[in-house]
Amino acid sequence: MASHQNLNFQGQIPGEFLIARIMQIHASISKLESLRPSKQVNILFSHLVKLCILPSSIDIKALPQEVQQMRQSLIILCARAESLLELEFATYLSKISLPLNDLNRFPYYENYVKLAKLEYGALIENTGVAQLKKVAFVGSGPMPLTSIILASQHMKSTHFDNIDIDETANNLARRIVSSDDEIEKRMKFLTSDIMEVKEKLGEYDCIILAALVGNEEEKAKILGHIRKYMKEGGVLLVRSAKGARAFLYPVVEEHELFDFKVLSIFHPTNDVINSVVLLRKSLIYT
Known part of the structure; x- marks a missing residue:
């Protein structure tokens, strides 16, 4: 080829x-x-x-x-x-002594760094809050890179709940962060289908939804479920894709967001793949 x-x-x-x-x-x-x-x-x-x-x-x-x-x-x-x-x-x-020191050996690590910086910038610009108290990351997987990067580089006092349906993934992720006492104390890993997490969603100032949580048909139901249980005024950050990048990741259509106030939508033109969609739960839809 x-x-x-x-x-x-x-x-x-x-x-x-x-x-x-x-x-x-x-x-x-x-x-x-x-x-x-x-x-x-x-x-x-x-x-x-x-x-x-x-x-x-x-x-x-x-x-x-x-x-x-x-x-x-x-x-x-x-x-x-x-x-x-x-x-x-x-x-x-999980088998080495200081795993967080070797994160940059992951092939797409720099992409995650750039995406986390974009997402944090969007959060500050649209909420005015630099340090959120509690964040949930849905679909964190065995390598919770976004949570680790945000916790270590941007949100240095924020508590993160990583929610994933796979217990094996969570066990590996726990081992990776356990090598850093400061990060570990601010990070939990919960094994659950997001559609079964209800009242707990009301605890978070911000919920981040990974791009591969649900296909395009399921995504609308997941968004509706999260909106139902998240706190009033809470922020939801959704990863999407545009143009040819949509051959890699599902697209979140704007008509699926009618129950939210859309704060910003950013489509990257560099080597960052995911679009960043920032939403707020509000009684006043605009």
């Missing part, structure tokens, strides 16, 4: 070309016996990510049915591969 780096388009990449290349990679990924980290898996997903962050005018809603189906399949494959990558790296970290 030729590397996208040989492309010399000026400005935006033609949508038809980009989709054709993405479909080729999807076909290659679909043939893999395993999505566990390996040279072949890493090369394919690295090419895919680099393609999807190229500037283009792709409108996901306008894609033909065949491409829509491929996109849904690709999101599932990406989620599985990301989960296996995190699991392998978290297992490695």
Whole structure:
């Protein structure tokens, strides 16, 4: 497969070309016996990510049915591969003495650093509160990078509850943060389906919803559930995707947000993949 780096388009990449290349990679990924980290898996997903962050005018809603189906399949494959990558790296970290010192060896660590900085900036700009008292991160997984980065670099007095449906993931995450007494005392890990967490959601000043919690159909139900139980005036930060980045992650549509006050929506144009959607629960919808 030729590397996208040989492309010399000026400005935006033609949508038809980009989709054709993405479909080729999807076909290659679909043939893999395993999505566990390996040279072949890493090369394919690295090419895919680099393609999807190229500037283009792709409108996901306008894609033909065949491409829509491929996109849904690709999101599932990406989620599985990301989960296996995190699991392998978290297992490695859990066995060394100072795992937090080796976080930057994770392949997408810098992306998380940039995204956390964006999200923290959006929170300050729209709430005026630099240090929230209590934050929930939904879908934290075995490598709770966002929570760790926010807790260590931005929110140095905030308490974090990491909520994940997988107890194995939570056990690994607990081991990783246990090496740092200061971080550990501000971080809890709760094993639960977010749809079964109710009154507890009212404890948080901010709830962050990871991009891969629920597919696009489930996301609207999850948003409605969180809004029902979160505190009045509380903030919900949702990760979404736009354009070709939506071949990697589900999109949160604006019509799904009608019950919230939309504080800001930011679509990155650099190597950060996720869009940042900041919402507030309010009786007054605007």
